[in-house]
Amino acid sequence: xxxxxxxxxxxxxxxxxxxxxxxxxxxxxxxxxxxxxxxxxxxxxxxxxxxxxxxxxxxxxxxxxxxxxxxxxxxxxxxxxxxxxxxxxxxxxxxxxxxxxxxxxxxxxxxxxxxxxxxxxxxxxxxxxxx
Numbered sequence: 001x002x003x004x005x006x007x008x009x010x011x012x013x014x015x016x017x018x019x020x021x022x023x024x025x026x027x028x029x030x031x032x033x034x035x036x037x038x039x040x041x042x043x044x045x046x047x048x049x050x051x052x053x054x055x056x057x058x059x060x061x062x063x064x065x066x067x068x069x070x071x072x073x074x075x076x077x078x079x080x081x082x083x084x085x086x087x088x089x090x091x092x093x094x095x096x097x098x099x100x101x102x103x104x105x106x107x108x109x110x111x112x113x114x115x116x117x118x119x120x121x122x123x124x125x126x127x128x129x130x131x
Contacts, residue, residue: 004109006043009097015046016055023059023067030065038071039078047071078113079120086124090117 015036022034038047045051052069059067073081082090094114096104104111 002107002109002112006041006109009109010044013046015044015051019052019055019069020059022069023055023063026067027059027063027065032066033068033070036069036071038074039081040073040075041077042074047074049074078117082117082121083124086121090121 019034019036026032026034036047036052049071052071056068059069076084094104095110096114097108097110098105104114
């Protein structure tokens with residue numbers, strides 16, 4: 001639901017699978033680093049530094065190619081990120097648990113996060129207007 005906690009939408013193995021696939025892609029193209037978009041407040045073990053170190057090592061060993069998964073925004077909240085890059089095309093992206101084609105459902109907790117982010121951006125832009 002819209003007000004549910006992040007823990008209620010945990011997908012077991014999601015980051016393990018995604019980073020494993022990214023590792024195969026990167027190894028085949030000789031790309032040694034993948035940047036992972038985990039933010040501050042992410043409650044899941046598969047987005048924390050010990051996991052990222054372990055998956056980096058496992059992919060490197062399995063594929064015989066250097067690979068490192070890093071989370072450069074791990075200490076940033078979503079508001080920090082939005083404030084740092086205010087001109088980014090956020091209107092072209094969304095995160096939703098039950099999208100309707102290319103549109104968010106508007107009823108899940110990921111949509112709630114998006115709504116909160118849009119309110120933050122709107123208030124930030126209004127406060128930066130030159131009078």
